[in-house]
Amino acid sequence: MPAIDETRDLTAKEYARIRDLVYAESGINLGDQKMQLVRARLGKFVRNGGFSSYDAYLDTVQADSTGEQLCGLLDAISTNTTHLFREMHHFDLLGKIIGGWVQDPRWRAAHxxxxxxxxxxxxxxxPHSIAMVAHDSLRAHSEIELxxxxxxxxxxxxxxxxxxxxxxHRLGTTPPQYRNxxxxxxxxxxxxxxxxxxxxxxxxTFARFNLMNASFPFRHGFDVVFCRNVMIYFDRQTQEALVNKIAGQLHPGGYLLIGHxxxxxxxxxxxxxxxxxxxxRKG
Ligand SMILES: C[S@@+](CC[C@H](N)C(=O)[O-])C[C@H]1O[C@@H](n2cnc3c(N)ncnc32)[C@H](O)[C@@H]1O
Structure with a gap:
């Protein structure tokens, strides 16, 4: 006899609870239309965990003081699609920006x-694509640390x-000189x-960091920030707060690149x- 699925389907009230939790924790704004996506991405946690409802699952997530369950939920909700040299124009530009900087003795002295x-x-x-381009652009300047x-x-x-x-077989977007x-x-x-x-x-250096954090605790500023294809999930207010926090991390003359x-x-x-x-950033 086939197993009976005891889990109650996602209700509008449960969806609203998930939407609010995801927004509060990650800034991702699911809006009112993503019930199907939530069902597709969280349903397995609810069923496999033996929960009778999404509410029961959410109670467990919110009671978990380690934060692990919440990480799992956010992992499942966020869209991670990417590929090497995505939006190639930015990598060509990165090479040109670094090439211009390293030719300037004053920039080199300060950096x-x-x-x-x-x-x-x-x-x-x-970051792997960035590493390839930036390392290549600094080849004649081993005195500059990357x-x-x-x-x-x-x-x-x-x-x-x-x-x-x-x-x-999936390196099609990687220019041969970097691949080799x-x-x-x-x-x-x-x-x-x-x-x-x-x-x-x-x-x-890899680190878990939530762009919603109130403060950005980085010891040094940045010359270039790639913040691409994540702001689309945030509302205007969240985007504005984020861009201003990033701007505060940029060195004068530093660049911010966003998704196309x-x-x-x-x-x-x-x-x-x-x-x-x-x-x-001006300067
Ligand atoms: C579509 S991927 C973008 C990857 C890459 N930047 C690119 O453009 O190809 C979006 C990424 O944003 C991350 N993300 C979503 N909300 C976030 C937040 N509040 N803080 C940090 N990362 C977040 C997701 O986990 C996901 O890996």
Missing amino acids: PTLRIWSAASSSGEE KILATDISGKMLKRAQIAIYDP RYLCKVDHQGTPMMQLSAELRGLI SESLNRIDHSLEYVEPTVYR
Whole structure:
């Protein structure tokens, strides 16, 4: 006899509870239309956990003082889609920006370290692409140290990012010069895969960080911040607070890059518009 599913379907009230929790904890604004998505992404937790309802599951999430259950919920809700060299234009631009900076002796004197932040790094493709381009752009300037910070709210994605392993058949977006220089053949659980070189992995610090945090506790500022394809999930107010916190972390002359479907048009900020999706701190 087939197993009987004892779980009650998601009610409008439970959906509202999830929507409010997700908004409060991550800034992700599900709105009123994402019931199907919530059902598809959280249903397995509710069923596999043996809960009789979404409410019962949420009670457990909210009672868990370790925060682990909440991380699992947010991991499941957030969209982590990404790929190497996504929105290639930004990586061409990064190479040009760094190339321009390193030619300027005054910039070099003031910048023993070049610091770049990938602020919603997901499974790592973005910081890995940054590492390849920035390392290549600094080849003639080994005196400049390169440091990349990669953060995301999802611990699961960060773990994947740290391993930096890729299917060789899915490297189509990676320019051959970077593929040849920075990706190495490895045997991963019996399957031939490619891995970002140990040298480049060593340039990246991975950390779990929620962009909703009231303060950004970074010791140093950044020369470039990639905050791409995450603001689309936030409402205007949340975007504005975030952009202003990021602007406060940029060195004068530093750049903020946002996703190609995002815009800062409707929000108040102090950054200079350079071109679509590219902003700069004055100075
Ligand atoms: C679509 S991915 C973007 C990846 C990459 N930046 C890119 O453009 O390809 C969005 C990422 O934002 C992360 N995210 C969502 N809300 C967040 C928050 N409040 N703080 C930090 N990261 C968040 C998700 O976990 C997800 O990995």
